[in-house]
Amino acid sequence: MAGMPQPTAPRKAPGRPPRISREEIIGTARRIVTEGGVSRLTMRRLAAEVGSTPMALYHHVRDKEELLVLLLDDYASRTLRRPELPDDPRERVVVAATAIHEALAACPWIVEVLTADDLMSTSALWFVEQIVDGFVASGLPLERAVHGYRSLWYYTAGEIVVRTTAARRRTDDGRTTYREQVFSDLDPDELPRLAQAADRWAPLTAEDTYSDGLRALVDGLLTSR
Amino acid sequence: MAGMPQPTAPRKAPGRPPRISREEIIGTARRIVTEGGVSRLTMRRLAAEVGSTPMALYHHVRDKEELLVLLLDDYASRTLRRPELPDDPRERVVVAATAIHEALAACPWIVEVLTADDLMSTSALWFVEQIVDGFVASGLPLERAVHGYRSLWYYTAGEIVVRTTAARRRTDDGRTTYREQVFSDLDPDELPRLAQAADRWAPLTAEDTYSDGLRALVDGLLTSR
DNA sequence: GCTAGTTTCCTTACATGTACAAAAACTCAC
DNA sequence: GTGAGTTTTTGTACATGTAAGGAAACTAGC
The missing domain is CATH 1.10.10.60 (Homeodomain-like)
Incomplete structure (x- = not known):
């Protein structure tokens, strides 16, 4: 048995052996x-x-x-931990989506990758399952449940992409951006609400309202027919 | 008057005159x-x-x-046309958001720019105004109205970014993507809903459900307290 | 005219992602 | 062993965004 191939692998593959994996x-x-x-x-x-x-x-x-x-x-795969899920299916959806959001928000690089059409890491599938199942358990047909998950994903990915990009732009340079400048001289007659909110706009848009919007979206998806 | 500076501009600026604008x-x-x-x-x-x-x-x-x-x-500024807005404030929000979405979806380049923290083109401000005002007219305090607009923006930007990137990936090459492969062998015991939807996943996620999700989000934002 | 100051423009250079083609390292059939 | 086939690695080359520094074209004061 001395001339046997390596015990770990029979070694049959042709071609130059890889040096990196x-x-x-x-x-x-x-x-x-x-x-x-x-x-x-x-x-x-x-x-x-x-x-x-x-x-x-x-x-x-x-x-x-x-x-x-x-x-x-x-x-x-190495940071997503499955949380305890509540019994109420609606809450299950919220908790699962929030878990995904938290994990992604904690790693703000890869914004470009977030534009993937889905979060399809094997370890994330469990969360997708919980969301879809929560919708189904709440009375939605499977098709609507998948669409609901999609909406949640749009909202979640959009929130992270928009927020982290805004943060990056802010740290990049302290120069007055074009957008800030637009807000400083609004015509209160044409755009009364925006003029009214102008000075509060920056802090308002800086607030974290992810879960508010998430709950609203879930509620809306479950009550509309 | 012959030695006068150019009639169009008094020409006072020092420095080399620009050749491009x-x-x-x-x-x-x-x-x-x-x-x-x-x-x-x-x-x-x-x-x-x-x-x-x-x-x-x-x-x-x-x-x-x-x-x-x-x-x-x-x-x-050159393609956004202000639509007729209905009286119902909730519908006003939906119509304004849909108009923005349509305009942006029609120009799928600039996906990278969509990650701007807002759509702050001067010509888009009118739409933002209508959305915020529609929320206020529906009974939300101004602060919540701004947050509502933000949620709509997250959802809208996310939808466009995710969908156009997915489309780009699809046309880039016909190779089986990692994500498709994941879906082909799901464990029906662990992920029953996904396994159930597996064969319908691609067509389901290809459907345009923007307005469904938008309506759900608006409804949820207006009914939750 | 000349000099100083200011703004715009150009030249050069570098880091990056990656296409292309050839070389290298292996297996197998003979 | 030799040659064919296969896979991995390497070397070279190009297009791109843009930093750095200097040249060019103007105005204002002398």
């Missing part, structure tokens, strides 16, 4: 991001850190965007 | 985008088309992102 790439990418932020994550740096060349990465990952999606899935 | 830049950028899509819009091409150099653009525009924001405002 997708897992290694993702792990190193995660380290780079947690250490220095997502802006430090370049294909060249990543390649250097795994001891390879930039183009070698492209045999394990289609492009940088896919790498970020994989990073998001990786992140979700 | 922000308006010219935006106009040319709009032409490039409408002719060849947003992918054709590079700083170098834009500079060439206005007869200048790339870096000269940066004296009229902070960076490419600001250029895109300006393009969006430009687009909004």
Whole structure:
């Protein structure tokens, strides 16, 4: 039995044996991001850190965007913890959506990836299941339940994308933005409500109203017929 | 009167006279985008088309992102038409939000810019006013009305960003995505609802349910206290 | 005219994502 | 062993956004 192939794997695959793996790439990418932020994550740096060349990465990952999606899935799989769900199906939906939102809001990089059409990390599927099931248990037909989940996802992804981008713009530079300037000279005759709210606009839009809107959306989805 | 400065402008500004203007830049950028899509819009091409150099653009525009924001405002100002608004304040909100959504959905470039914290083109302010006013007229205090508008914006921006990105991914390549693959082998015991909906998932999520979700959100915002 | 000051523009340079093609490292059939 | 086939890696090259510094074109004061 001495001439046997490696005991761990029969070793049949032809071609040049890989020196790096997708897992290694993702792990190193995660380290780079947690250490220095997502802006430090370049294909060249990543390649250097795994001891390879930039183009070698492209045999394990289609492009940088896919790498970020994989990073998001990786992140979700290791931070998403299933919460205790209440019995009331409506509350179940709210709690599951809030859990997703909290996890995503805590990792504000990957905003670009949030534009994925779904949160389809395997570990996130449980949450999607709970939401859809909560809708069904509340009386919605399955089709409406899926649509309801979609609406929640639009709202959740939109909230995070909009808020983190706004925050990024604010820290980028202290220059008066075009938008602030628009608000300073409003015509109270043409736009009375906005003029009325003008000075309170910035603090108002800075408030965290995610759960308010979420509850409203869930309520609306469940009562409309 | 022969030695007078130009009749159009007294000409007092010191410094080298500009050869290009922000308006010219935006106009040319709009032409490039409408002719060849947003992918054709590079700083170098834009500079060439206005007869200048790339870096000269940066004296009229902070960076490419600001250029895109300006393009969006430009687009909004010339395509947003104020619709007839119904008397019922709730319907007013729905109609105004739908108008914004339609205009934005029709121009799927600028997805990146949609992540702006608001739609603050001057021409869009009227719509924001109608939404806020509709909420107030329905009995919400101003503060809640502004929050309501915010929720609508999250939902609307999220819908457009998610949907257009999904569409882009689909046309990019016909390869089986990771997400499709996840759905093909679901454990019906752990995720019964998803397994139940699995084969219908793609068509279901392709349906346009914006107005359903919008109505639900508005209803929820108006009935919750 | 000349100099100083100001604004706009241009040249050069760099970091980045990634296309393309060739080289390298392996398996298998002979 | 040799050659064909396959997969991974590498080297080179290009387009892009944009930072940095200097040149150019003007005005105002002398």
